[in-house]
Amino acid sequence: MGNRTIKVETMSRVEGEGGLYIRLSGDAVDEVRLEIYEPPRLFEALLRGRPLEDTPDITARICGICPVAYQMSSVHALEAALDITVSPEIRRLRRLLYCGEWIESHGLHMHLLHAPDFLGFDSGLEMAKQFPDEVNRGLRLKKHGNQLVELLGGRAIHPINVCVGGFYRLPKRKEFQKLIPDFEWGLGAAVAATRWVAGFDYPDFETDCEFISLSHPDEYPMNEGVMKTSSGDLIDVCRYEEEFEERQVPHSTALHAIRKSTGHPYLLGPLSRVNLNREKLSPTARKLADEVGLEPLCSNPHRAIIARGLEIVHAYEEALMILRDDQPQGKSREEYQYQAGEGMSATEAPRGTLFHRYVVDEAGKIVEACIIPPTSQNQAQIEADLKQWISHVISDDEQDTARKCENLVRAYDPCISCSTHFLKVKIERC
C-alpha cells in the first residue's frame, strides 16, 4: 500500500469551522493536522483602549455557545486588577449562572452533537425520528439551561446582566421559585440521560495524556481554584503563562498549547474535571458516577459524554439548592475606583479552563488583553490522540476511516469559534 491522505473538508457537529488532514505512508501515520480555518477576529487587539466595563460584553462575542464563561473569566480578571472582592451573594449567583451554561452546552453536545455518533445517525434531528423521547428530553434539559441563563443574564446568548463587580440587577426570589418545578424534573431527567449514554458501546481506546482542571477545596470547580494536574502538581493561576505556552503553527488560526515543563500537550474539559474532582461532585452525581462504572481515572476520551452527563446532574443539583435557599438581597454590585494594574483569572468553561489576563490604566482603559481558550489548549492533545487512534480504525474504506477520526475529534467537543483561531478530516497516502 502506498502513501495516501485522508481529508475531511468541513467537520460537522462541532461549533465553528475547521477540517482534519491525515497523511499516511502505508499504515503508518506521517502527519495529523486539525486545520482551523475559522477567520481570526483579533479580540485581544480590538479591546485595547476601550473602557474596561466593555470587556464582558465584547469577550462574550468570542463564542455564542459559552458566552457566560468569557464573561466570568473577564470580570474575575478585571476585579483582580482593581482589587475588588465580590460578596458571597454575587459569588453564589455567578455559580448559578454558570450552572445554566453547563446544562445548556453539555445538553446540546450530548444529545444533538455527540450521541448520533454512537447510534449511527448524521444528526440529532434525524436521530429524533427513532429516539423521540431521548431527543426531546435533551431539548428540555437544554431549554432549562437557557432559562437559567436568561433569568440571571437577561438572555441566553450574550447575556447583558454581568458586569465588573457583580450584576446590573439582582434576580427576584419569585423568579427563582418559578424555575424550581422544572429543575426538579430536570435533575431526574439528567440522571436518566446519563444512564442512557453510559450504556452506549465504547471503543477500547486510552490516551496517556495529562489531565488538567481547576480544583477547589470546598466545591466542584467553576469560578475559582488552583490548576490541578493528573501528574500531581498544583499550579497557581497567576503562573498560567509561565507554565503553559501557546505556539503558532502554520496550518491553524488557533494557537497550540503545551506545558512548558514537560514539553507535552495536555487535556482540559469535563473528563479532566471529573477525573480530578470526582469527590466534589454533588451527592447524586457522585453516586451516579459509581453506579454507571466510570473509572476513577478515565482515559478514554470517547467516554467524556458520561462526564458531561454527570456535570449536568451536578449543575441541576447545585442550581436547585441555590434556587430553593437563596434570597437575593443587598447591593447588586461592588463599587470601585480605577487604578493602574494587572489581573488574571481562570474559570471552567463547559469545554475546559479559560484564562484571561488584562492590564488596565488609571483611566479605566484596557491596555493589554490576553485570552487563552480551552479548545486551542486541547488542540495539540487532540492531534496526538488522533495519531494513536488512526492505527485502531485504519482500513481501505477511507470514508469510514475519516468518519471514525471525526468521531474522536467530536468527543472533545471542540469549540472552533472560541479557539478563533479551528475542523476538515483529510487523509493523505502519498
Next chain:
Amino acid sequence: MGRPKLGVFKFASCDGCQLSLLDAEDHLLAVADAVEIRHFPEASSRMEPGPYDIALVEGSVTTPHDAERIQQIRRDSNYLITIGACATAGGIQALRNGADTDEFMRAVYASPEYIQVLDNSTPIAEHVKVDFELRGCPINQYQLIEVIQSLLAGRNPRTPKHSVCLDCKRRGTVCVTVAQGIACLGPVTQSGCNAICPSYHRGCYGCYGPASQPNLVSLSTHAINAGASPAEVSHSLQSFNVYAPAFRNESQRLADQTREQN
C-alpha cells in the same frame, strides 16, 4: 413540490446566531420537518451541494477565501438571508476597519504571515445581493422562526424597524435616561431584543443596529449636554454594529470633533 432545501453557512462570527435555531427547542423539530436541511454543519454530518431554496448566512467577510465563497453560495441560493450583526453590519470585528489590521495581527499572532486576512470586516450585502437581513447580536430566535415560517407560507417576513424606546414603553419600563441619567442607545437602536437592558437597569448598547431614520446627532447632543465627552459617546457607538452607516458616520463625526478639540 418537495420541502424547501435549507443551507446554513458560517463566516467570521461566534456561532451564536445559528445556535439560535438550535435554541428554538420548542420549534426545532417542527422546523426540521418542514424543510430539507441540506447543509448545516453545526447540526448535521450530511452536507449536500446546492441549489438551496433558502440560505441562512451568519458572519462577516474577513478573508480573501470567504470573499469568493459567498459568491458561490449566492449562485447556489434562491433566497439569501443574512442573520446577525456580523452578517448585516460586519460585527464587532469591524472595529479594525480604519485601524491598522497588520498591527492587530502582530498583536495576536507571532507569525501573522501564516494567516491571510482582509483589511476590513464587511457585511455580506457589500459582496452579493441579500434578499432579507435579520439584525441582532444575537438575533432573536422568534424573529428567525417568523422569517422561516413566512417564507414557507409565501409571504414577506415581518420584523419591526421601530426603536427600542417604543418597546420600553410597551413593557412599562421606566426610562433609565430620564429617571437615572444612564446613557442609552435605545432611541436610535432597532427593536428586536424586547428592550432587555433597560429592564435590567442599564442602557441599551445597540445590539440591533440603527433603527429606521435614527436621529444620532440629537442623541449625542443630549448625551454631551448631560456631561458625557464626545469621545465617550463615539465609543458607545463603536461596538457590534460599528460599521452600520448611521453608527459609523456619527461615531466618526464625534471622533473628528474630539481630535479638533485636542
